[in-house]
Amino acid sequence: MNKVILHPRREYATVHHHPWIFSGAIRTVSGSPGIGETVAVCDARGTCIGHGSWSPSSQIRVRMLSFVPDEVPDATFIRKRVAESVARRGAFLARGATNACRLVNAESDGLPGVVADFYNGVAVVQLATAGAEFWKDEIAAALMESVPGCTGVWNRSDVDSRVREGLSPETGLLAGAEPPELIEIYEGTIRYLVDVRKGHKTGFYLDQREARATVGSYAKGADVLNCFSYTGGFGLAAQAAGARTVTHVDASADALEIARRNAELTPNSAGAAIDFIVADVFKQLRLYRDQGRQFDLIVLDPPKFADTKASLMRATRGYKDINLLAMKLLRPGGILATFSCSGAVTPELFAKVCAEAAFDAKRDMQIVERTRQAADHPVLLSFPEGLYLKGLVLRHSFCGKCQM
Numbered sequence: 001m002n003k004v005i006l007h008p009r010r011e012y013a014t015v016h017h018h019p020w021i022f023s024g025a026i027r028t029v030s031g032s033p034g035i036g037e038t039v040a041v042c043d044a045r046g047t048c049i050g051h052g053s054w055s056p057s058s059q060i061r062v063r064m065l066s067f068v069p070d071e072v073p074d075a076t077f078i079r080k081r082v083a084e085s086v087a088r089r090g091a092f093l094a095r096g097a098t099n100a101c102r103l104v105n106a107e108s109d110g111l112p113g114v115v116a117d118f119y120n121g122v123a124v125v126q127l128a129t130a131g132a133e134f135w136k137d138e139i140a141a142a143l144m145e146s147v148p149g150c151t152g153v154w155n156r157s158d159v160d161s162r163v164r165e166g167l168s169p170e171t172g173l174l175a176g177a178e179p180p181e182l183i184e185i186y187e188g189t190i191r192y193l194v195d196v197r198k199g200h201k202t203g204f205y206l207d208q209r210e211a212r213a214t215v216g217s218y219a220k221g222a223d224v225l226n227c228f229s230y231t232g233g234f235g236l237a238a239q240a241a242g243a244r245t246v247t248h249v250d251a252s253a254d255a256l257e258i259a260r261r262n263a264e265l266t267p268n269s270a271g272a273a274i275d276f277i278v279a280d281v282f283k284q285l286r287l288y289r290d291q292g293r294q295f296d297l298i299v300l301d302p303p304k305f306a307d308t309k310a311s312l313m314r315a316t317r318g319y320k321d322i323n324l325l326a327m328k329l330l331r332p333g334g335i336l337a338t339f340s341c342s343g344a345v346t347p348e349l350f351a352k353v354c355a356e357a358a359f360d361a362k363r364d365m366q367i368v369e370r371t372r373q374a375a376d377h378p379v380l381l382s383f384p385e386g387l388y389l390k391g392l393v394l395r396h397s398f399c400g401k402c403q404m
């Protein structure tokens with residue numbers, strides 16, 4: 001079998017079960033592994049410590065699949081990994097609070113580069129790495145077999161990061177029946193239409209499920225501003241929880257059109273007035289500032305501002321700007337639910353950026369709650385990079401002018 005031997009000074013992470021091996025950590029490669037093929041990984045003394053997938057064009061040259069030296073990953077191994085990952089979500093789905101969840105969360109579920117989400121009978125996969133692509137047919141077959149009620153597997157492997165792996169984008173049916181144009185899912189009383197062909201990621205942001213419920217708990221009677229709304233997300237949770245008004249703002253008219261339909265499907269017992277604004281959030285917040293508009297609850301859930309550590313400076317400026325503007329639009333005692341899905345931005349850095357925004361906005365804010373990606377998006381302890389989504393629920397508490 002093809003084999004890589006690690007550099008003596010760079011073997012620590014792999015020996016401690018970190019799944020990524022960077023090119024600089026490899027001393028020698030014996031054999032000529034093909035793209036995505038399995039290689040044996042040995043420590044500097046030549047002792048096998050496990051097996052991983054070969055990514056010849058990526059800086060992350062090997063992604064570990066197993067740390068059991070005599071377990072050589074094959075089709076049966078991959079199918080079992082998928083089935084185990086699905087089984088871990090069994091009890092959650094059986095509770096019936098939703099019919100959509102993440103089934104496979106990549107490295108943290110022992111399947112690097114593989115994401116699979118379930119939307120009311122349809123599994124949608126995103127294969128981001130050479131190894132994930134190599135095992136595509138086994139992954140699709142295993143999902144059909146192991147997911148109760150699975151009618152088809154749709155491929156949404158059109159992520160930009162595939163370029164780094166020497167892969168081109170791919171979408172289409174992998175197994176079973178074609179999915180409907182829009183799939184209806186529910187989270188409690190909230191209804192969403194999901195477009196798995198053209199929607200973001202695999203179609204929807206399942207990772208914010210718990211944070212949406214948290215935001216809902218502050219929404220009764222509130223004037224809510226839902227920035228970066230996508231198909232409604234947090235604003236629908238606020239609507240269902242009895243908000244007075246909900247204003248959704250997003251740059252995408254298509255996403256807001258689905259948000260409008262979702263708002264009609266979701267309960268609105270308080271008769272909230274609902275607005276959909278196609279606009280750039282950076283500009284819209286300034287417009288509201290100039291108009292003197294105020295809100296009780298503001299949500300900021302922007303897209304990833306930082307892809308890499310190099311883009312961190314620009315990202316922190318972006319986070320500071322929108323948070324500062326939003327804090328100024330809060331009524332006394334108002335709530336700001338603010339999020340960052342940039343993996344390069346740590347929870348500490350995010351809190352620091354928010355603190356600077358509060359200082360410049362002349363608002364004293366309290367952290368009331370912290371949120372993270374939902375429980376069906378677990379993080380392997382040996383892979384802290386798996387924690388990408390963090391949120392702060394901040395309350396405007398007191399300031400020089402308005403003691404409360």
Ligand code: SAH
Nearest residue numbers: 205228229230233250251252280281301303
């Ligand atoms: N909160 C949503 C997910 C938000 S995803 C949920 O819970 O489902 C980020 C959204 O930001 C996308 O819908 C994208 O269209 C939008 N977006 C990106 N840049 C923007 C900008 N500058 N102004 C307004 N919307 C923007």
